[in-house]
Amino acid sequence: xxxxxxxxxxxxxxxxxxxLSCAASGFTFRTYDMYWVRQAPGKGLxxxxxxxxxxxxxxxxxxxxxxxxxxxDNSKNTLYLQLNSLRAEDTALYYCAKGLRTYYMDVWxxxxxxxxxx
Amino acid sequence: QSALTQPASVSGSPGQSITISCSGTNSDVGGxxxxxxxxHHPGKAPKLLIYExxxxxxxxxxxxxxxxSGYTASLTISGLQAEDEADYYCTSYTTSSTWxxxxxxxxxxx
Numbered sequence: 521x522x523x524x525x526x527x528x529x530x531x532x533x534x535x536x537x538x539x540l541s542c543a544a545s546g547f548t549f550r551t552y553d554m555y556w557v558r559q560a561p562g563k564g565l566x567x568x569x570x571x572x573x574x575x576x577x578x579x580x581x582x583x584x585x586x587x588x589x590x591x592x593d594n595s596k597n598t599l600y601l602q603l604n605s606l607r608a609e610d611t612a613l614y615y616c617a618k619g620l621r622t623y624y625m626d627v628w629x630x631x632x633x634x635x636x637x638x
Numbered sequence: 639q640s641a642l643t644q645p646a647s648v649s650g651s652p653g654q655s656i657t658i659s660c661s662g663t664n665s666d667v668g669g670x671x672x673x674x675x676x677x678h679h680p681g682k683a684p685k686l687l688i689y690e691x692x693x694x695x696x697x698x699x700x701x702x703x704x705x706x707s708g709y710t711a712s713l714t715i716s717g718l719q720a721e722d723e724a725d726y727y728c729t730s731y732t733t734s735s736t737w738x739x740x741x742x743x744x745x746x747x748x
Contacts, residue, residue: 555737557684557739564641564725564727564739564740564741564742565676565678565684565727565729565739565742566739567729567736567737567738567739570736570737577735579735579736580736581736615683615684617684620686620689620695621689621690623672623674623689623690623731623737624672624674624686624689624690625674625676625684625686625729626686626689626695627683627686628683628684628685629683630682630683631683
């Protein structure tokens with residue numbers, strides 16, 4: 521059974537950093553593209569990052585470009601999101617998702633919460 | 639990267655059909671077949687309902703169907719059931735090699 525579990529969320533001050541992880545199981549992780557999507561309190565879903573199965577391509581939303589980085593360790597079946605220079609508007613539930621045919625997100629985790637507050 | 643435009647809310651009675659629209663531009667919905675729809679019950683993981691405009695993943699009820707005309711994609715839910723009450727989001731790949739979601743539509747089953 522395909523399973524994604526995010527971790528690493530927490531409370532951080534503005535300007536701070538945080539590292540999120542997404543542990544994958546039940547599928548051949550190294551052959552699938554992966555995504556990060558977030559949902560701010562009371563708001564809709566927002567795509568923030570994408571990484572190809574072999575890390576050859578990475579794309580980011582303008583709202584996080586230059587501050588967030590995405591990476592993966594295929595030997596550990598784990599996806600990462602490094603969040604730097606955090607702002608109050610980065611407060612959200614962060615989901616990782618498995619790619620389907622590159623362009624779609626077919627399995628999602630339950631999310632991990634990031635709160636940016638002084 | 640402006641969000642795709644969806645109605646904030648729709649409603650219907652059990653057994654009825656409803657349609658949720660998703661409007662974009664020639665840089666996203668109008669330019670690609672890479673449109674998908676997600677169902678999101680608050681507190682749970684979002685679920686893929688439709689991909690590539692019209693295709694359903696295995697296990698998704700055939701009560702859910704998708705279509706596209708020009709810059710607008712649509713999700714139709716037929717035979718509404720109480721458990722369909724949720725938030726629904728469209729998304730599209732864009733010419734900037736990014737993805738954009740719609741603002742979301744809250745479906746109420748009366």
